[in-house]
Amino acid sequence: MTSAKIDGAxxxxxANVYFDGKCVSHSVTLADGTKKSVGVILPSQLTFNTGAPEIMECVAGSCEYKLAGESQWHTSGPGEKFSIGANTSFDIRVAQAYHYICHFG
Amino acid sequence: MTSAKIDGAxxxxxANVYFDGKCVSHSVTLADGTKKSVGVILPSQLTFNTGAPEIMECVAGSCEYKLAGESQWHTSGPGEKFSIGANTSFDIRVAQAYHYICHFG
Known part of the structure; x- marks a missing residue:
């Protein structure tokens, strides 16, 4: 079950504004130092590069994604997560808004 | 001095997505129940309607705004605030991104 909110943040x-606003997020730090971001991707197809590993958790809406080297798109909807390794990339395409929590590390 | 972050929230x-993503915000609730939002307006000219009174505080970038009934635009930059009454409207125009905290009530 995806969290509707993040407490103690x-x-x-x-905001972090990427791709002319097709992706907008706000960075969040928890009391224990854990870093996350909450954001939304608007209709588009984008390629993101990772530094640290990331877990993308869908809060609302949905997306399709394809990790570097993959040929097939996967769908991710509310409550679903997908993981991306460090220093790689992934493609994401969104038909409606994809709301997410990005968990780092 | 504008806060770079809001703690304990x-x-x-x-996200709240308005005007096809020209305005994206996330709602924030403080420990004492105070509600705010943190958001960004991308280049556009928009008209917002208020319910509760609002104070718009610029975090980064700038905007021009005009309250209902006003004929002249005012500029608001980092650290500056402007107030909007309940149940009225204001026009805002943004040439670059306008990052803000919206204080309600």
Whole structure:
């Protein structure tokens, strides 16, 4: 079950804006130092590069994604997660808004 | 001085998407129940309607705004705030991204 909210968070007030606003997120730090972001991807097809490994958790809407080297798209909907390794990339395509929590590390 | 972050807060994981993504915000609730949102407006000219009174605080970037009934645009930059009454509207135009905290009530 996906969290409707994240409690006890420190929230960066300045948004992260990627791809001319097709992806907008806010960075969140938990009390234990864990970093996440909450964001939305609007209708588009985008390629993201990772630094740290990431887990993308769908909060609402859905997306299709394809990890580097994969030929097939996978669907991810509410409550579903997918993992991306460090220093790689993934393609994501969104037909409606895809709301997500990105868990780092 | 504008806060770079909001501590000890609960953040809604699903974004609020307005005007096809020209405005994206996340709702935030403080420990004492105070509600705010953190968001960004991308280049556009938009009209917002208020329910509760709002104070818009610029975190980064800038905007021009005009309250209902006003004929002149005002500029608001980092650290600056403007207030909007209950049940009215305001126009806002943004040439680059305008990052804000919206304080309600």
């Amino acid at each position: 420190s929230i960066a007030t300045q | 609960s953040i809604a994981t699903q």
